Amino acid sequence: MTADEITGFIAEASLAPSVHNVQPARWRVEADGATLFEDGSRRLAVADPRGHDALISLGASAEGFRLAAGRAGYGVDTELLDWPAIGCLRPIARLRLTLGSEADPLAAIVTSRASHRGAFVPVGDAAREAASALVADDATVLASPKLLLEAGRQLDAAGWTFMRDDGFRHELLSWMRLSRRDPNWSRDGLNAAAMAMGRMEATGAGLVLGHLFSPLASAGLAKPLLAEGSRIAKDTAIVLFHRFDGEAPFTSGAHFYRLWLRIEAAGFGAAVLAALADDAEANAWASEVGRVPAGHRLVNAFRIGRRPAGRTAPRARLPIGEILVSTTA
Ligand SMILES: Cc1cc2nc3c(=O)[nH]c(=O)nc-3n(C[C@H](O)[C@H](O)[C@H](O)COP(=O)(O)O)c2cc1C
Structure with missing residues (x-):
């Protein structure tokens, strides 16, 4: 596996939903996978002081990473981390790629999923x-x-x-x-x-x-x-x-x-x-x-x-360069 491949999995993970679209996930590319951090500066101090929704969002990102890796034939071993924060980065999980996994059919839906907050088509x-x-x-x-x-x-x-x-x-x-x-x-x-x-x-x-x-x-x-x-x-x-x-x-x-x-x-x-x-x-x-x-x-x-026909609004996301970190723990 290469760093470029892992970065591609992270890019796909960034399409996952997050509360208020705060995108708390930060990633460090490792030789065998990635480490996932929470960027504490994105925590919703009023709506989510204890970080429950941040963790739901981070779990969704990790699942996005797993789905992307699975499509490329890798499995993912996940270890939850309980290490001290480095500045505003709180280590959350270490994701290690393993060989030999089958693609999950849900991986095919990742790029088209988006919140639909408008009206739906009336149905029977x-x-x-x-x-x-x-x-x-x-x-x-x-x-x-x-x-x-x-x-x-x-x-x-x-x-x-x-x-x-x-x-x-x-x-x-x-x-x-x-x-x-x-x-x-x-x-x-x-x-x-x-x-x-x-x-x-x-x-x-x-x-x-x-x-x-x-x-x-x-x-x-x-x-x-x-x-x-x-x-x-x-x-x-x-x-x-x-x-x-x-x-x-x-x-x-x-x-x-x-x-x-x-x-x-x-x-x-x-x-x-x-x-x-x-x-x-x-x-x-x-x-x-x-x-x-x-x-x-x-x-x-x-x-x-059912969504009405027509274009969905383009997704707002941070560029990949801003969610990759190089900090050493
Ligand atoms: C824990 C959590 C809570 C959310 N709560 C709401 C909500 O109450 N209302 C809403 O419209 N979207 C909610 N969302 C969806 C996010 O706002 C949405 O995923 C984010 O804006 C990114 O947009 P996308 O889903 O189109 O990719 C929530 C998402 C998460 C993970």
């Missing part, structure tokens, strides 16, 4: 049935229109709990790229195109989440303006992702990515609905109606549906 029972086929040991599907309607209500209530926190909103805004003139538009965070917002909507979102939040909230207008739950009722289904209690979030992250790829392999587009899992009340509701098994916890959720 056949698509709802296809969605039900996504049920697995760690995935439950809610497809009845009544449940989708209630899920929308739960999401709006949960979203408001987070959004009325000034720190949460400011942090979210700092990762939003609302104008194409933003120098980070194509690099990281959530740009307006990826959030399926036109220019006016993006300007409006900036005002509602920023300067106008307090007056609008006092007038009772901020909550309805930020509510997005009603669109869920028109989606095909919600997929609940649950893993056993006590599993390392890094491991759950690999399975989270695999479920997303499975959803896309079944012909659906998806967007994450983290608030359904992150808010205690919404989580309790979804766990109950989704019959999340005892001993499992609801980790995250997706809204899914």
Whole structure:
């Protein structure tokens, strides 16, 4: 194996999802694979102080590396690291390539997967049935229109709990790229195109989440303006992702990515609905109606549906040179 080959696997790993698209993964190329670090400067101090979502994101990146290596015929042995940080780089895992592995069919989906935050095409029972086929040991599907309607209500209530926190909103805004003139538009965070917002909507979102939040909230207008739950009722289904209690979030992250790829392999587009899992009340509701098994916890959720025809927004990602590190531990 060559350093160029390993760098190619890392480039593919960088296509994995990450919370707010902060892209916390940093990589050091080794003779036999790579070491994965978390860049602590990308940690969401308000939304993710303990680094749970960062670890989900890092686990997804490691799975991306494994899928890319598998296509080239390598297996990957993963060792979790508990070493002290080097500056803002926290060692997470050592990934060693081994010889002789078969390509995973999900590897073929990696380059086309992307969050789809716009509307989906209205569908009939056949698509709802296809969605039900996504049920697995760690995935439950809610497809009845009544449940989708209630899920929308739960999401709006949960979203408001987070959004009325000034720190949460400011942090979210700092990762939003609302104008194409933003120098980070194509690099990281959530740009307006990826959030399926036109220019006016993006300007409006900036005002509602920023300067106008307090007056609008006092007038009772901020909550309805930020509510997005009603669109869920028109989606095909919600997929609940649950893993056993006590599993390392890094491991759950690999399975989270695999479920997303499975959803896309079944012909659906998806967007994450983290608030359904992150808010205690919404989580309790979804766990109950989704019959999340005892001993499992609801980790995250997706809204899914058929994508309308047309181009998907280009992915915002840091250039490979910025995610490679050469630090010595
Ligand atoms: C732990 C985690 C939580 C996420 N939460 C949300 C969310 O609540 N809403 C959303 O639209 N996307 C969410 N995402 C998706 C990311 O924003 C998305 O993966 C990132 O912007 C990169 O874009 P891509 O998925 O198109 O590659 C989440 C991703 C992860 C890993």
